[in-house]
Amino acid sequence: MASLVLKMSVSLDGFVAPPDGSADWVAAGRSDDGRDWTVETLSNAGAHLVGATTYAAWAGFWPSAVGPFAKPMNEIPKVVFSHSLASADWGETTIAAGDLTDAVTRLKKEDSGGYLLAHGGVRFARSLVETGLIDEYRLVVHPVVLGAGERLFTAPLTIEPIDTIAFSGGAVAHVFAARS
Template sequence: MPRKLVLKMSVSLDGFVGRNDGDVEWIFPSIDEELQEWMVDMLGQAGAHVMGRVTYGDMAAHWPTSDEPYAAPMNDIPKVVFSRTMTEGSWPETTVVRGDLVTEVNRLKEEDGDELLAHGGAGFARALIQRGLVDEYRLVIHPVALGSGLPLFTSPTDLTLVSSEPFPGGAMAVTYAPAEKTAG
């Protein structure tokens, strides 16, 4: 059975994944202990972390020396970075993929292993969405409306709710599947 690609993103109530300048500091006030445990558990379920070059650069600069609870699953689980300019990664357990996004993601899905957990940037997330590669969305909706910013979706997208879980800090974790993948 092919493994699924899960897109993990934090979003504002009005659907943005970052401010216009890319700032994401607005997510941190609502991350409480229970949400942190949920996120660490989710990260640990991944067979591989999948991301673009920009997100990889940010994460590779932070996680290898971090003692935060998220560090172990980020450091110990293989990373796959999609880039047309990188040739190798500096973070252990990194594979750089330079081929066509659709071809390479579908190849990864056919490999044995646990789910592929995709980390945005907005651009990488939208590229996955626009090409129909996302099998499941795990979104943490934070209790803030940004008014403008970097949208997760740029065209109408029908989704089916799989689960939801509220957290004391006001955030809500929701899991959705693309409607066409649940119709039957």
């Protein structure tokens, strides 16, 4: 059975999105070793799971992108979760329109040859957290303080540390396992 991994960027003060929804803050702490870790995380996925908002932005960017992230983003199958999306033109994308818990459970049973890597939008990521189906959290804490915004966790959750990797630019990846 495939595991479900959620990868998210987090500010030092615990926000995953600022009030205006911008994403430029994730550049804080960028480094070659952080990029390499992220490319490895992307490349080892059996499928990328995204919400409709993230899919819309990425489908307009990744198909013509170049660089180390482009290959895993374009070649690995994607599953977009949406109740309104009618078609998905980005290569190897399927739409999951039903119940989130049922769809993720089915995908985990299919075992696509690697973990299922979920990327957030905050609403999609929160919905996944609420299902209780996430096996591992990969949270990259960037050296920036947003002061306000959206948080990933809205209720207590017990997780267990697996690994911590400090990157040369100041970002730190914290890997946690979900506790049963």
